[in-house]
Amino acid sequence: MGRAPCCAKEGLRKGPWSTKEDLLLTNYIKENGEGQWRNLPNKAGLLRCGKSCRLRWMNYLRPGIKRGNFSQDEEDLIIRLHSLLGNRWSLIAGRLPGRTDNEIKNYWNTHVIKKLKIAGIQPKLHKVHKVSPKKEPKKKPKTENPRKKQDKKKKNNKKKDQSLDTLQVVFVPKPIRLSSGLIRNSSVEDVALLSNSSLCCSDSPKMLPQTCQVLKKCTISEGSDIHLSAFLKSPSNIASPSNSYEEGDNNNKKINVITNDDENVEGKIKEVSFIPCASNLLFDEVLLDGFCDLSNESMLEKVYEEYLQLISEKCYQDDPMLM
DNA sequence: AACCTTCTCAACCGCCCCAGG
DNA sequence: GCCTGGGGCGGTTGAGAAGGT
Structure with a gap:
């Protein structure tokens, strides 16, 4: 049995939104708030798919949307x-x-x-590491139409492209979802990967996530609730000189930390800790391998410095929960 | 002016995650 | 653990605009 579509497709309007529709949607949300997108079109008197309503609101009608050219x-x-x-x-x-x-x-x-x-710059290729590689994609019921056929074709091409990409892929860590409370609870020295706010770190400029360049691989057991924290550069607090493997039972959390053998990590890792937390962090593996250009440490540091500056300028000003 | 090509971006689609039953 | 619905995300499309011939 296939999954029901998000809404009955028959008789629904598609394409550009009219002013009247915008007005209906805006008024409804002003009165009733966001959410319940599935039922919203009926209640608001719109002949639109709930998803379409959500998209329209999120991308155009929501207050505070900045239009126009990018600075x-x-x-x-x-x-x-x-x-x-x-x-x-x-x-x-x-x-x-x-x-x-x-x-x-x-x-x-x-x-x-x-x-x-x-400018002669090749934009970096990124590939998000799958959260649950063992999980099979859900199959949808097939009702062939031209669009579907097109999609199939696209999918096949995509598969082909991905297989070609695997040799030059840059792995990007899967974002970790943390609740705002946890962010507040975490140490100011923490460096955390957050889904909602991207890579984030303390406001202490010396606390750079330098270990990205030496951390080869983190393996976290499936279903672990963790808080990835405190990658600090400090010669006086070395976890292990060149190859670090840690295994701990922290509320049944199994942690492996393997540094890159080829890199001289001495003096770079102070601590890699995983703190159980209330949010649901479900992933098998975080790969930081290739996350940065390992061949150019100074460039890496520069990028991070810039990034941290950006974060401190943009993120903390606009995002009070991270303060 | 007419036609063709390229570009832009709003909107759509399928997939995935997550919470709840 | 499985199923389902809600919601969110990223890739892609295609109509209209802009530019070129």
Whole structure:
């Protein structure tokens, strides 16, 4: 049995939204708030799919949406965030107040890529490591139509492309979802990977997540609730000199930390700790391998410095929960 | 002016995660 | 543990606009 579509497709309007529809949607949300998108069209008197309503609201009608051209600062920020996060537009959008993921994605695809190419820069390839590789994708019931056929074709091409990519892929860590409470509870020295706010860290400029360059692989048992924290550069607090393997039973949490053998890690890792927390962090593996350009340490440091500066400028000002 | 090509971006689609039953 | 619905995300499309010939 297949999953029911998000809404009955028959008789629904598609395409550009009219002013009247916008008004209906805006008024309804003003009165009743966001959410319940599935039922919203009926209640609001709209002949639209719930998803379509959500998209329209999120991308255009929501208060505080910034329209128009991107400033140079915004563009720089996008480029840097993209180099760190890849195509995770929602994360990038989270750091650009008033900009939506869709807008940033469009801007990237139409403007930034072109600019980078002209400048002779090959935008970094990113591939998000799958959270649960063993999980089979859910099969949908097939009702062949031209669109579906097209999609199939696309899918096949995509598969082919991915297999080609695997040799030159840059792995990006899967974002970790943390509740705001945990962020507040964490030490100011912590460096945390957050889904909602991308890579985040303390406001202490010396606490750079330097270990990205030496941390080869973290394996966390499935279903672990963890808080990845405190990657600090400090010669006086070395976990282990060149190859670190830690296993601990912290509320049944199994932790393996393997550093890159090829790298001289001495003096770079103070601590790698995983603190159980209330949020649901479900992943098998975080790969930081290739996350940064290992061959150029100074460049790495520079990028992080810039990033941290950006975070401190943009993130903490706009995101009180991270304060 | 007419036609063709390229570009832009709003909107759609399928997939996935997560919470709740 | 499985199933289902809600919601969110990223990739892609295609109509209209802009530019070129």
